[in-house]
Amino acid sequence: MFKFKKIFSLAFLYIILINYTIIVIYPIFLMIITAFKGNKEIFLSPYGLPQSWNFNNFVKIFKAQDYATYFRNSILIAVISIFLILVISSLASYVIAKYEFPLRNFLYIYFLAGLMIPIKLGTVNILQIMVKLHLFDNIVSLIIVYIAMGIPIGIFILTDFIREIPEELSNAARIDGCSEPRIFFNIIIPLLRPALAAVAIFNFVPIWNEFWFPLILIQSNSMWTVPLATAQLYGQYQTQYGLVFAILTVASLPVIVFYLILSKQFVKGLSAGALKG
Amino acid sequence: MIDVYLKKKKNKRYYILIFLLPAIIIYTSFMALPLFNSMIMSFFTGEGLIPNQFCGFENYIKLFTKIPYKERFFNAFWNNVKFFLMVLIIQDFVGLFVSILVTRKFWGNTFFRRITYLPTTLSVLVAGFLFCLILNPIWGLFDKILIGIGLESWVRPWLGDPATALPAISFVTGWQYLGIPILFFTAAIDGIDEEILEAAKIDGAGTWSIIKYIILPLITPVIGIITILTFAGNFTGFDIVYAMTGSMGAPGYVTDILGTLFYRAAFAPKIWGGWGIGMGATVATITFIIIFLGVMFFLFIFNVKE
Numbered sequence: 408m409f410k411f412k413k414i415f416s417l418a419f420l421y422i423i424l425i426n427y428t429i430i431v432i433y434p435i436f437l438m439i440i441t442a443f444k445g446n447k448e449i450f451l452s453p454y455g456l457p458q459s460w461n462f463n464n465f466v467k468i469f470k471a472q473d474y475a476t477y478f479r480n481s482i483l484i485a486v487i488s489i490f491l492i493l494v495i496s497s498l499a500s501y502v503i504a505k506y507e508f509p510l511r512n513f514l515y516i517y518f519l520a521g522l523m524i525p526i527k528l529g530t531v532n533i534l535q536i537m538v539k540l541h542l543f544d545n546i547v548s549l550i551i552v553y554i555a556m557g558i559p560i561g562i563f564i565l566t567d568f569i570r571e572i573p574e575e576l577s578n579a580a581r582i583d584g585c586s587e588p589r590i591f592f593n594i595i596i597p598l599l600r601p602a603l604a605a606v607a608i609f610n611f612v613p614i615w616n617e618f619w620f621p622l623i624l625i626q627s628n629s630m631w632t633v634p635l636a637t638a639q640l641y642g643q644y645q646t647q648y649g650l651v652f653a654i655l656t657v658a659s660l661p662v663i664v665f666y667l668i669l670s671k672q673f674v675k676g677l678s679a680g681a682l683k684g
Numbered sequence: 685m686i687d688v689y690l691k692k693k694k695n696k697r698y699y700i701l702i703f704l705l706p707a708i709i710i711y712t713s714f715m716a717l718p719l720f721n722s723m724i725m726s727f728f729t730g731e732g733l734i735p736n737q738f739c740g741f742e743n744y745i746k747l748f749t750k751i752p753y754k755e756r757f758f759n760a761f762w763n764n765v766k767f768f769l770m771v772l773i774i775q776d777f778v779g780l781f782v783s784i785l786v787t788r789k790f791w792g793n794t795f796f797r798r799i800t801y802l803p804t805t806l807s808v809l810v811a812g813f814l815f816c817l818i819l820n821p822i823w824g825l826f827d828k829i830l831i832g833i834g835l836e837s838w839v840r841p842w843l844g845d846p847a848t849a850l851p852a853i854s855f856v857t858g859w860q861y862l863g864i865p866i867l868f869f870t871a872a873i874d875g876i877d878e879e880i881l882e883a884a885k886i887d888g889a890g891t892w893s894i895i896k897y898i899i900l901p902l903i904t905p906v907i908g909i910i911t912i913l914t915f916a917g918n919f920t921g922f923d924i925v926y927a928m929t930g931s932m933g934a935p936g937y938v939t940d941i942l943g944t945l946f947y948r949a950a951f952a953p954k955i956w957g958g959w960g961i962g963m964g965a966t967v968a969t970i971t972f973i974i975i976f977l978g979v980m981f982f983l984f985i986f987n988v989k990e
Contacts, residue, residue, distance in 0.1 A: 420785055424796050427782055430859070431799055435806070437825070438814050453825055499707035502700050518707070521715055525920040525975060527943070528968040529718030531725055531950050531961055535734055536718065555714035558707055587699040616807035618923050623951055634807050638927070641813050648823060651813070659810045666805045670798045 435663070442652040449648045464653035468640070474657065476629055477636040480546050484632060485614050488553040489607050495554065496561025496606070497569075497599060501591055503562070504569035505577070515566065521559030526552070527619055537624055544626045552620050557610045564609070568602035569595065608673055612662055633658050719972070725965035735962040743966040753959070757967070759937055760945040761974075767854050767941055768918040774858030775914055776907060779865030784895060786866070787873040797870060804863035812927025815856045819843055843929055846938045853928050853939055857921070865910045872906045873899060908986025915978050919971060922947060932957065942971045 441449055442464055443457045452458075468474065502508075503515050526533075533552060534543070542548040572595065580590050596603075621635040631639065637658040644650040666673060726743055728735040747753045786796045803811065818825045819842040827839045842852045876898065884894050922943030925933060931947055933940025948957035950964020959967075 417790060420788065420790065424782075424785055428796060428799050431803055431862075434814055434818060434859075435802065437818070438810075450823070453823065453828065495706045495710065498703040502703040506696070506700050508697070508700050514704070514708075517716075518711060521711060523916065523979065524715065524719060525916060525972070526715050526719070527920050527922070528946075528972045529715065529720075529722045531965045531968060532718035532721035533714065534951075535721075536714070538733060551710070551714055555710050558711045558715075562707065587696060591703075612805050616809070618807065618809050618926075622926075634809055637807070637809055637813070641927075648817070651817065655810050655813055659806050662805045662807070663802070666802060670801070673801070 435659075438652055438659070439656050442649065442656040444649060446647070446649050449652075464649040465657070468644075468650055468653050468657070472636070472640060473628065474636070477631050477633050480630060481615060481633040484546055484549050484553065485611060488550045488557065488614060489610050491550075491554050492557035492561050492610055493603050493606060496558050497565050497596065497603065498591070499558075500562050500565035500569055501595055504566045505574070515562075518559050518562045521556075522563060526556055530619070530623060533620075534623060543624060544630055546625070546630055546632070548624045549617075549620055549632070552624075553610075553614050553617065557606075557614070560609055561606045564606050565599065565602055568599060572598055604672065608669060611665065615662055633661075722965045723969045723972070725962060726969045727962075728965075729960070729962045731960065733961060735960065739962070743962055744970075747963070747966050747970065753963070756937070756940070756945055756957075757970075760933070760940045760942050763850060763933070763937075763939065764919055764921075764941040766850060767857075767921070768915060770851060770854035771857050771861070771918055772911060772914050774855070775862065775865045775910055778858070779862055779910070780869055780903075780907075782862070783866050783869035783873060784899065787870050797866070800866045801863035803860045806860065808857075808860065808923035809927045811856055811860045812853075812924045815852070815859075816843065816928050819852060844935055846935050849929055849935060849939050853924055856928065857918070857924050861914075861917070864913065868906050868910055869903060872903045876902055905986060908982060911986065912979055912982045915982060916975055919943075919975050919978070942967065942974070946971060 437454075440456055441453070443460045443462070445461065445463070448457060499518070503511060537543045537548040540548075542551070576594055576598075577590050580594055585593070616634060617632075618634040618638065621632045622638070625631060625635060637654055640654050641651060644654065725735065727740060728737060729739040729743065730737045747757050782800065786793050786800070817823055819827075821827065821841045821844075824839075826842070830836065830838050840848065842848050880898060881894065884898055889897070918941075920943055921941055925931070925939050925941055925944050926947075929935070929939040931944050931952070933944050946964060946967045949959040949967045950961055952958040
């Protein structure tokens with residue numbers, strides 16, 4: 408009787424979770440498979456796998472639109488801003504974690520406040536600043552904003568991590584006559600690698616998907632990011648379902664692949680952050 | 685010897701500043717100051733990008749008492765409250781339910797755990813457009829499924845019907861962001877000491893009483909964090925409405941929320957609902973105050989210590 412009950416509840420568990428997984432995955436799966444279908448097939452057999460996988464929709468949008476540019480812009484933005492977030496926040500975190508100086512705690516809290524401050528609400532002034540700096544309609548403006556957005560989380564994770572590095576290591580180097588920058592670059596940075604990876608992973612998805620600032624700060628086609636292109640082209644091709652699904656697939660495949668490859672580190676890093684937060 | 689030490693120390697001070705400066709400069713000038721300056725801007729009126737006529741609280745008075753401003757503002761505010769509550773219910777109930785299931789030991793639980801986070805990594809825009817297509821009456825996969833299971837009477841233009849547009853948007857947001865509460869809840873449930881659960885089982889506690897008396901009290905602070913994150917996220921939300929029903933919050937402003945109102949007010953031309961930069965800054969400032977008060981309120985309610 409007991410065993411039967413256990414099997415029954417296990418079956419129940421699987422049924423619920425499989426249903427849940429279908430609800431979670433099927434829309435994404437549908438988006439990808441539909442991108443490989445012809446327009447007729449999309450209406451005649453909307454649910455299942457395509458009869459033959461054809462890349463026509465992708466070829467068409469790549470030919471008609473300058474996707475190379477959109478991807479180049481998005482990749483440039485993500486790589487440069489994440490790199491600079493890592494450099495800038497590890498420098499600051501090192502000092503905050505290891506040195507005594509006036510206003511240290513205030514500064515730490517000042518940076519952490521950025522975790523809760525919705526930067527979007529400052530957009531009016533950001534637009535004015537970017538126009539003044541002649542960076543309006545230039546991806547440099549986005550890079551700057553994303554660095555500012557990434558600094559709080561970077562300092563939050565890295566300061567915590569650096570605090571746990573024993574002081575003896577740096578002191579030994581100091582006795583050997585190592586300068587402070589060399590201690591930082593040759594001793595601290597190599598030890599920081601896992602934390603730096605966590606900060607990079609943390610920032611990649613939001614930066615890659617960010618849509619609000621390109622919408623406001625970017626105009627020319629040559630400066631479009633992938634999300635901005637997705638929004639513009641979705642409107643343009645609205646009735647051509649095959650193309651629209653291809654556009655959505657192209658926009659999301661990089662993050663899906665990124666997540667599937669790194670999901671272990673991703674979930675680990677996020678849960679560690681979750682527990683602390 | 686002391687000389688050398690002092691010199692080193694002085695050197696150190698100099699490095700402290702150099703190491704801190706880039707972070708302070710960028711963070712201050714592109715995050716802290718813009719927020720502050722936007723608030724200042726809300727006391728100004730005038731045409732163009734930089735309004736230059738000081739007008740005191742006039743923008744605020746307009747926003748709260750004059751048509752069409754007050755209509756749009758209170759409409760967006762209440763829509764946002766509804767949006768938040770619907771998303772929160774999905775996040776807390778479904779999230780907790782799934783979390784309790786996936787934290788049990790069974791074959792494949794890591795797979796289920798990882799899958800739940802996948803939609804969260806998608807761009808909100810993609811999720812919005814995708815569900816637009818699934819819910820649209822022409823291609824209408826969702827309607828076809830309803831017909832398939834005999835619920836023909838339910839079929840409707842989900843995003844065109846004022847009664848279902850906002851719930852549909854809330855559902856998509858809930859669907860996409862379920863990964864976050866599940867991540868937090870599973871981390872919290874995993875953190876519960878095995879021994880406590882074993883002891884409870886030996887004492888004859890059933891699954892329900894374990895959930896009620898052990899899991900729930902221990903994860904109340906986590907529910908608090910989820911509530912705050914959802915609140916701050918939804919009250920600055922924009923992308924999902926932009927993707928699904930447009931920045932005007934169609935149909936008839938039923939899906940207009942503070943984020944879309946702010947966008948139109950500050951950045952759209954007059955015919956598309958633009959109110960000028962000064963009024964836009966006013967909407968942003970009020971939104972900031974709402975978020976601040978809301979977060980304080982939830983911190984108090986859930987007694988979360990940061």
